[in-house]
Amino acid sequence: MKTWYKRFIISIVAMFLFMGTLPQNIKAEEDVLNIEADAAILVEAETGKILYQKNIDAVLGIASMTKMMTEYLLLEAIHEGRVKWDQEYAVSEYVYQISQKRDLSNVPLRRDGKYTVRELYEAMAIYSANGATVAIAEIVGGSETNFVKMMNEKAKQLGLKDYKFVNATGLNNKDLGGLHPAGSGDNEENVMSARDVATLAYHLYHQFPEILDTASIPRKFFREGTDDQIKMDNWNWMLPGLVAAYEGVDGIKTGYTEFAGYCFTGTAERNGMRFITVVMNAKTNGKGTHMSRFQETRKMLDYAFSNYTVQQLYPKGYITKKHETVAVKKGKEKQVAVATKKPLSLVMKRGEEKKYKPVVVIEKETLTAPVKKGQKVGYMYVKYEGTDYGYLTKEGEKAVQVDIVTKQAVEKANGFVLAMRAIGELFGDIWNGAANAIKGLF
DSSP: OOOHHHHHHHHHHHHHHHHHHHHHHHHHHHHHHHHHEEEEEEEETTTTEEEEEETTSSSOOOOOGGHHHHHHHHHHHHHHHHHOOOOOOOHHHHHHHHHHTTTTTOOOOOOEEEHHHHHHHHHHHOOOOOHHHHHHHHHHHHHHHHHHHHHHHHHHHHHSSEEEEESSOOGGGGGGTTOOTTTTTTOOOOEHHHHHHHHHHHHHHHHHHTTHHTOOOOEEETTTTTTTTTEESSSSSSSSTTTTOOTEEEEEEEEEEETEEEEEEEEEEETTEEEEEEEEEEETBBBBTTTTTHHHHHHHHHHHHEEEEEEEOTTTTOOOOOGGGGEEEEESSSEEEEEEEEEEEEEEETOGGGGEEEEEESSEEEEEBBBOOOOOOEEEEEEEOOOOOOSSSSHHHHTTTTEESSSSSSSSHHHHHHHHHHHHHHHHHHHHHHHHHHHHHH
């Protein structure tokens, strides 16, 4: 066999062997943190910038992470004045029955009892109390059936893509004793993607930051000092003083059902940086436990706080050389200097400053006098020259843009100046036309 032919065959075989290794290599690159969970995501909380992702668009069970949507709708109703914190609720038969199930997370409610909205909210947010959650659904929506409709509508409004809410609690409908919301199946359960869970947490934090005031309470007594007193230990064991405590953690919501596995939406803040994490069906060495969700969350938070920092890339008053001025018509000056209105800062990986490049977008190429000082003419953002997972929302992406504005005012020129300028431009056009015609002759 000729030498060139042997080399050709060897090259072909080598190519196929290399291609056979590609899927494993790609998978290893995607899961750089080796998170043991069906899905996981890490985002920077202020902008929703995705820093790590694993299987984030798979639709999976969410269990009691559902209660973040219930909290959202309640806090929205509070802010709009439709519900008040000291408003009292008389227990329905349905809520009474659910609250008595001690195999579920609950604070027992009396059949003839009356409870304030704040009491029920704290029981839900701290202890994941299911009876209290259904009570809130009835308060806000009139019935859990109507409330579930509100949950799905709100999810759509928030831009979520992969979700289905069938009840307010996150339980499997089979646990609701045949009283589950109309239109849902006997064994249905709420589902979402990790991306959507993180997006819900992002909106909850930004629109109702007070959520953390309650979510961060490690333990509290329900109806303290009464015969109904019950100790509520927060299921988020990463809070200070609890068994998996982690510095800076102050929320948000755990979840577990047989279908969903061990889930957790966490958030932590240190040194001016806040991150949001989600793990779904977390495991340790292939087995799910209460601690698994916190161990996997710890991996993401360790990575985030160790590798990222808040850094100012460009100061106030910065502009690229190509975009230093914008044309002005009918002004005393024919152009005006422009620059960024404020510094451009963002959370970025240490040592990667050179991977960010400024991108200037001038929305108004020509201004008409008079021009005000500080008038917006465009914006600037940075492009990352690396693996970019994007943002949870368009609004978050815009949060790292800075306006480009005029550095001074330009007054409108008077009529005489404009007339002379017009005459000059006319003769200039005539001269240029004549010059071009002469060139054409020769």
